[in-house]
Amino acid sequence: MPDQHSTLRAQRRAETQRTIQAHAVRLFTERGYDATTVTDVAEAARVSPMTVYRHFPTKEDLVLVDQHGRLVAEQIAASSATQPLVRRIGSALIDAAATLTRGGHGDDLAAGEQFLLARLRLMILTPALRAKHLDNHYALQQAIVDALGADTTDPDTAFHAQAAVGACLAAMHTALVRWAETDGQTELPDLIAKALTAAFGDDVVDTGPDA
Amino acid sequence: MPDQHSTLRAQRRAETQRTIQAHAVRLFTERGYDATTVTDVAEAARVSPMTVYRHFPTKEDLVLVDQHGRLVAEQIAASSATQPLVRRIGSALIDAAATLTRGGHGDDLAAGEQFLLARLRLMILTPALRAKHLDNHYALQQAIVDALGADTTDPDTAFHAQAAVGACLAAMHTALVRWAETDGQTELPDLIAKALTAAFGDDVVDTGPDA
């Protein structure tokens, strides 16, 4: 059990990790991802290149790390299994987005949200990051299918779930892109709901908080 | 106009290109993608590593090159704009798949189809290839949206199209994965239709050739 061993160690570790990532995203945004070397990031964060690789397995992970997936999977597992698949997944995605962007809205976005936007812009504009980000979505798809609790031994049921989840995630991704394009002005949950409606029709999105 | 200049030159070029790719896919399948260097591929194809890079910009492109996208975009542009979006896209995807896999079915698959399967397996199992493949799908999404001929100046219309196309492509991808898993035993167009139905419901897939 290497965790919980010491709060001070964990704090320092998380601290340097945040520092490195913050400098990385800043440099990538300023100079461009490809034009910035890992050594540049290390120097900006006042650590050695080695340390960067200790905290982030690849250069791409300097931008891509997040636990959005875990959040969604939890929402899914906690949702009622009686609703149709797409509706169930859609609700979970919207709720997770609401949790993620909860905070100041309008003109005064929280610092965390600004950081999220900066990362998202990098993911969308940089080919290497975009590719790996989409692959992360693919991994998230598998996680959601598992969280659905469907009978994965039956190939047909699994196939059905895979298709539904993949389509929902694609719609969400469209919403994410648009959110980044509009600099987070529109509320992300609403955008996701709109994207789901565009893809699946009016009857899919439940009118939860706003109706 | 550097093409059409000489058929002999073009033939030789296409020939070496095919040779390199064939050896690459073979070696990747035998030894694994990461365990095979570009130099290995070059030696197997009896060319220099330089030549490999001349024909394929990146190592990943040794597996990923195809013109499936062009095919789909043509199908889309030729489809009637009166039908609902998802139905229109779905039909195009199914038709394109039918064109792509046309040939011997059942136990005797055409050599080209075996090659396609081998490439698909690599794309699904190798993280680096999977990521870039998904990014190609993202590019295809943009191409399809353009081919739809919708009013891209209106952000809402464009957003609607993006979401619908993305969801359809995700469903198709699920079908592709399943097709590869079952070694191409099931007919690809049928699988895609099934995936679309799973995601969008019964009323989306038109009963064209089989009903």
Place this chain on the structure above:
DNA sequence: ACCGGAGTGGTAGTAACTACCAAGTCGGTA
């Protein structure tokens, strides 16, 4: 005071690429 383990740094090496330049080869022309 002391030891184990976590975090960090250095060195050297692999492999994917990218200029930059040199050589051979094919296509049409004087």
Place this chain on the structure above:
DNA sequence: TACCGACTTGGTAGTTACTACCACTCCGGT
């Protein structure tokens, strides 16, 4: 037939992401 331009290929050297392997330092508990 001799020749020139364009295409294709090969070689060299360099950059960069990433990976062992080993050594040092500092925190946390005995």
